[in-house]
Amino acid sequence: MGQRVVAVIGVGPRGLSVLERLVTRLRERPPDDEVTVWAFDAVGHGDGRVWRADQPPWFAANTTAGESTMCAPGAGCLPVRRLGTMAGWGGLAVGAYPSRRHYGQYLAEVFATLCACGPPNVRVRPVRAEVTRITRTPRGLRLVAGGNAYLVDKVVLATGHGATEPDEAQLALLRHADGHGLRYVPPGLATEMPLDELRPGAEVAVRGLGLTFYDVTRAVTLGRGGRFRTCREGLRYVPSGDEPRLLALSRGGVPFLARPAVPDFPVPPVRLRVVTEERLAALRETALAATGTPQLDFARRVEPLIQFEADLACSTGAAHPLAGLARPFRDRFFAGPDDYRACLARLLREDARRAEAGCVDGTVKAATEMLRAIRPLLPLVVDFGGLLPGSHRDFLSRFVPESFVLSAGPPASHVAQLAALIDAGVVRPVGPAGRVEAGADGFVVSSPQVGGSRRVAEALVDARAPARNLARDASPLVKQLLADGMISEFVNVDPVTGDRFATGGLAVTPAPYRVIDGRGRADPDIHALGVATNHTRWFTEVGTGRPGQDSPFFRDADAVAAALLEPR
Numbered sequence: 001m002g003q004r005v006v007a008v009i010g011v012g013p014r015g016l017s018v019l020e021r022l023v024t025r026l027r028e029r030p031p032d033d034e035v036t037v038w039a040f041d042a043v044g045h046g047d048g049r050v051w052r053a054d055q056p057p058w059f060a061a062n063t064t065a066g067e068s069t070m071c072a073p074g075a076g077c078l079p080v081r082r083l084g085t086m087a088g089w090g091g092l093a094v095g096a097y098p099s100r101r102h103y104g105q106y107l108a109e110v111f112a113t114l115c116a117c118g119p120p121n122v123r124v125r126p127v128r129a130e131v132t133r134i135t136r137t138p139r140g141l142r143l144v145a146g147g148n149a150y151l152v153d154k155v156v157l158a159t160g161h162g163a164t165e166p167d168e169a170q171l172a173l174l175r176h177a178d179g180h181g182l183r184y185v186p187p188g189l190a191t192e193m194p195l196d197e198l199r200p201g202a203e204v205a206v207r208g209l210g211l212t213f214y215d216v217t218r219a220v221t222l223g224r225g226g227r228f229r230t231c232r233e234g235l236r237y238v239p240s241g242d243e244p245r246l247l248a249l250s251r252g253g254v255p256f257l258a259r260p261a262v263p264d265f266p267v268p269p270v271r272l273r274v275v276t277e278e279r280l281a282a283l284r285e286t287a288l289a290a291t292g293t294p295q296l297d298f299a300r301r302v303e304p305l306i307q308f309e310a311d312l313a314c315s316t317g318a319a320h321p322l323a324g325l326a327r328p329f330r331d332r333f334f335a336g337p338d339d340y341r342a343c344l345a346r347l348l349r350e351d352a353r354r355a356e357a358g359c360v361d362g363t364v365k366a367a368t369e370m371l372r373a374i375r376p377l378l379p380l381v382v383d384f385g386g387l388l389p390g391s392h393r394d395f396l397s398r399f400v401p402e403s404f405v406l407s408a409g410p411p412a413s414h415v416a417q418l419a420a421l422i423d424a425g426v427v428r429p430v431g432p433a434g435r436v437e438a439g440a441d442g443f444v445v446s447s448p449q450v451g452g453s454r455r456v457a458e459a460l461v462d463a464r465a466p467a468r469n470l471a472r473d474a475s476p477l478v479k480q481l482l483a484d485g486m487i488s489e490f491v492n493v494d495p496v497t498g499d500r501f502a503t504g505g506l507a508v509t510p511a512p513y514r515v516i517d518g519r520g521r522a523d524p525d526i527h528a529l530g531v532a533t534n535h536t537r538w539f540t541e542v543g544t545g546r547p548g549q550d551s552p553f554f555r556d557a558d559a560v561a562a563a564l565l566e567p568r
């Protein structure tokens with residue numbers, strides 16, 4: 001192979017995983033196979049934007065220390081091996097949830113180790129700058145970052161959670177807020193939101209009850225001097241007096257529920273009896289024979305299997321369809337806000353109690369943990385247009401949000417704390433099917449299922465996860481690549497009917513994930529992995545591999561690293 005220059009753009013967990021695989025593979029290569037890696041990150045190397053090591057301590061990971069590692073399985077991962085898992089490195093219990101900044105410190109040390117301990121034939125050169133442009137020249141790819149130009153042979157885009165430009169509805173809210181002395185905070189990372197500007201005592205609407213909602217809540221309570229205290233009656237919130245009042249709302253009216261405690265690692269695997277690789281492959285063959293396309297209807301063909309698996313996991317399963325667990329208030333009406341809030345606080349306390357007991361066989365938490373266990377299998381049916389276009393849209397807009405309520409939540413302690421914040425009146429959930437309208441006096445929130453729920457807020461924080469949308473990506477680099485036809489959006493097309501779903505995701509080939517240009521050709525020199533490729537693939541928001549286990553996280557990185565070293 002000789003000499004090669006590679007650029008890794010974005011050194012969060014995904015970019016880091018490619019570097020680790022590259023360094024490890026180069027140890028086994030002849031010494032005259034030399035690689036220089038320009039490692040670009042605009043924020044920090046290793047920790048990057050999500051795990052930045054300087055964020056406040058109340059932002060926590062929702063994966064445990066024992067499960068989190070950058071150490072790939074097998075004998076190859078020598079430089080990083082001594083760091084082990086986050087638990088060993090950080091002196092934490094395996095079931096503890098590290099703060100995000102603590103995990104960021106681990107990731108930064110992984111990066112430093114790769115720079116310092118790589119074999120002599122690899123040089124990793126960090127650049128703290130945003131790459132704003134890539135163009136093709138006769139001598140290779142030319143990158144611009146921080147006012148300098150770099151010439152490289154290959155590029156890996158691991159740009160992660162990019163910012164998205166506001167859509168029409170969000171622009172209207174911004175304009176309304178500007179014109180009426182209000183405040184609208186569009187979707188993004190809570191660490192980057194101007195939450196300090198929310199006035200103590202002000203009523204603030206928060207839309208979305210997922211992980212960003214938990215972050216926002218923690219920032220304006222723990223982050224403003226509030227404390228939780230355990231007393232005889234249970235957990236209590238002791239306010240500092242500086243908190244705003246959060247009018248919280250979402251479609252279902254239920255926040256993400258708690259993840260069952262993980263006392264040890266490896267976690268005893270959830271035994272999958274119905275949703276298996278073989279059965280999913282058989283579904284595809286049946287679909288091809290019946291319809292002429294291997295694309296599947298997820299709701300009709302796959303979801304019943306998942307429900308059956310849940311019923312087997314939970315002995316009382318028949319009474320608990322998963323959709324009902326995620327949306328327990330779908331058909332319920334409440335006389336007033338106090339009734340709804342008391343009901344929700346009870347539900348959250350019960351959920352935290354169940355989660356603290358762990359993933360006990362036969363319980364609801366065993367069924368919801370199953371949803372995590374099937375995550376590595378679902379890409380087999382979803383990725384690269386595996387679903388019919390309409391079904392793909394439904395999967396992303398209905399199945400995924402509902403399954404995340406049940407299986408992507410925070411630790412039990414955070415759910416119990418949320419119940420205490422509701423008791424204390426700091427968090428005031430509005431109700432199911434919550435609505436926000438822009439009124440002259442403020443943002444009017446209400447729920448059609450809760451009598452007297454209408455309130456007027458002086459600020460609205462959008463805590464929903466920003467949807468992947470290449471066309472609205474705010475990054476100068478993505479804009480330029482798209483405008484120059486060097487990348488393209490993944491459009492899922494049914495070959496039989498011609499039905500289409502423009503997914504908003506960055507189009508890539510199967511491994512090693514070469515980007516597909518505007519004319520439909522795979523680029524031999526540019527790879528993309530991680531969140532940037534969401535919607536073409538599913539569930540790429542993974543920031544860690546499993547200790548000692550093969551996982552899509554390591555497999556993706558290894559496939560890209562191997563391709564970077566291919567002969568020209």
Ligand SMILES: Cc1cc2nc3c(=O)[nH]c(=O)nc-3n(C[C@H](O)[C@H](O)[C@H](O)COP(=O)(O)OP(=O)(O)OC[C@H]3O[C@@H](n4cnc5c(N)ncnc54)[C@H](O)[C@@H]3O)c2cc1C
Pocket residue numbers: 009010011012013014015040041042043044047048049050051060061062063129130131132158159160161162189190211475477529530531532540541542543544
């Ligand atoms: C708030 C939040 C909490 C999360 N918590 C967890 C958790 O607890 N556990 C878990 O497993 N996952 C969690 N996730 C999911 C998350 O997707 C992954 O953990 C992980 O961060 C994804 O890694 P990544 O490398 O793909 O993206 P990122 O971590 O987003 O890293 C991408 C990097 O690319 C850089 N970058 C982007 N564009 C450019 C450019 N043009 N030039 C230079 N640099 C650039 C950015 O600065 C950034 O550092 C969380 C996500 C968020 C947003």
